[in-house]
Amino acid sequence: MAMAMAISRFLTALVFFLGAATVTVSGFNVTTLAFDEGYSHLFGEGNLVRSSDGRTVRLLLNRYSGAGFISSDLYHHGFFSASIKLPSDYTAGIVVAFYTSNGDIFPKTHDELDFEFLGNIRGERWRIQTNVYGNGSTSRGREERYVLPFDPTKEAHRYSILWTATHIIFYIDKTPIREVVRSDAMGGDYPSKPMSLYATIWDGSTWATSGGKYKVKYKYAPFVAEFSDLVLRGCRIDPIQPVPSTDHCMEADGDLMAADFAVMTPRKRAAMRRFRERYMTYSVCYDALRYSGALPDCSIIASEQERFWASGHIKFPARRRRSRRQSRMPSAADRMSQPIV
Ligand SMILES: *[C@@H]1O[C@H](CO)[C@@H](O)[C@H](O)[C@H]1NC(C)=O
Ligand SMILES: *[C@@H]1O[C@H](CO)[C@@H](O)[C@H](O)[C@H]1NC(C)=O
16 A cells, blocks of 8 residues: 555656656747758758757767758748757857848848857856847847856756747747847848748857857867757748748738737746846946947836946846856866867
């Protein structure tokens, strides 16, 4: 009897555990794709490795190459999402990017929406950057930076980009972390042309960590970023068409706007505000040195602005506890060794 109860309890715990895992993984009401159903290898011969079921992809960076993949179609508005697990330990200089762009088709007037993950020295956390470009607005970066409330190398978390005709939302798991609402004042800076989804890992030694002070150290290679729970939803555009037509996108746009991830409830807005209060470390909207007048899509919140220097950087970064092992500073040998290029 006791044995049966113990087993039953164990099973209940197991079911609860599996159930919870499923909810965390799916998050939104979306269908996930196998790699071959929506994506193609972009670069890095041999550095893109698929799982046997084709639903998880690893991108490797070693001294020879990074790696990347691209959606096989373009999308005119969409929801682009993946669970991503980042490389651990010493990752300075590494950039993992999950973004939409049409730079290949419109080199001078491209649109882009970015999640960029910036590696770090051992014991310091990865940082995340989001950015928005429209119609070639590369001289007007719209960066925001954040630290993460979790260790992104321990397990996969879902990162999502929603792009509709009226607004853009960046999500980490189910939490919206940034919203950009389209306004007339933004003009062409709001992305408006079909984009592809990209995922890449590459060497950003010149800038990614402390402005290029810490470079990629290939003695720790390969660095592996793992992508799963792949989602592409939106109006598909055949990339072969010389001038992409979006005439057929009305219905898909309607579906997208009605989806749970496109609706900003008061609860989600409050969660977004909490995230930004705690974890945002740089905002272009508070960077008065770069832009004397705030960009038109900025909504300045006085209580938030107080916490940032005029450079847009946070005055008092939140402190976090570190284990003794993690807080190990780079040794003199680490600091002096040169990257292998
Ligand atoms: C999930 O989305 C599908 C359409 O993509 C819809 O038919 C279904 O009702 C949705 N389920 C929930 C629980 O919202
Ligand atoms: C995009 O830029 C091009 C070239 O600068 C310009 O002709 C066009 O009007 C712009 N489009 C929008 C929507 O602003």
